[in-house]
Amino acid sequence: MPEATQMTENVLFERFGERIAVDPGLNGLAELARLSARGVCRRFLARDVPPELLRLLCACALSAPSKSDLQQGDILILRENDRRGRIADLLPGMPWVREAPVFLVFLANGRRLPQMAAMRGKPFPNDHLDLFFNATVDAAIVLATFLRAAEAVGLGCCPISVIRDRAREVSQLLELPQKVVPIAGMCVGWPAEKGALTPRLPLAATVHHERFDDGKLTAQVDAYDRRRAALRPYRNQRDPARFGQAEFYGWSEDKARQYAVPQRADFGAFVRAQGFHLD
Ligand SMILES: Cc1cc2nc3c(=O)[nH]c(=O)nc-3n(C[C@H](O)[C@H](O)[C@H](O)COP(=O)(O)O)c2cc1C
16 A cells, blocks of 8 residues: 555654654554544544444543453433533634534543442452553543544544643533542544644653663753644743743743643642542
């Protein structure tokens, strides 16, 4: 499949700024081409996503591997305007939450396992950080697999972690019981535009061989900032009143400014209030 080979090499060059060889004899080249070219989607056509398609995608997502086969990631589907509209009201900066035909919430479910222990009359001496962590990892894998399945059939997706800014209200609206927490939402619909390609850090910064090594981080981030700014410059600078107007405004400046403001400092308290023990 020479076309997919060339496409993937070109897209990966744009994404990572380096040549990554693709063997034209590999299986699954069409999938690799799609994965490498994917992008987030925040604008959707006014066209429904049929319930049976959504059901199929949920089944594919929930076919993902699961820690100890514990199956601790759940999906909550919101189609009606009632609850979803109220979540959208909480997130005025993200109009795509209201506009997408379907909104999903991926849940870390640390409840089923102790429920089963009670059902089977067994002790449950595992009510500690690992319960939360395992359920969160499972839910994140389900989210990523859903996204991959949805994009495979031509849908566009935007994960929404901003729901955790209002975790308490969202959980109340969705009637989440103890030991169930939302890890992220997701807008799903037919794309109204092709998502732009977001360049990524070079593989030398994020793929380690034999031992961890970030000795060249400063130079790698500087080079990435420049490469990314040439392709996808930021339109606005964050918080110029506090940090001034930077002459060159790159990704690392943007992320440093973003995280110079407390982000969800109350999330641990929320998770504890939902009944998880984090020790
Ligand atoms: C866990 C997770 C949470 C995210 N939360 C939001 C969000 O709250 N709002 C939003 O507009 N995009 C959100 N995104 C989308 C990211 O901003 C997007 O993936 C990132 O900018 C990289 O772009 P790309 O997916 O096109 O490569 C989220 C993505 C992930 C994986």
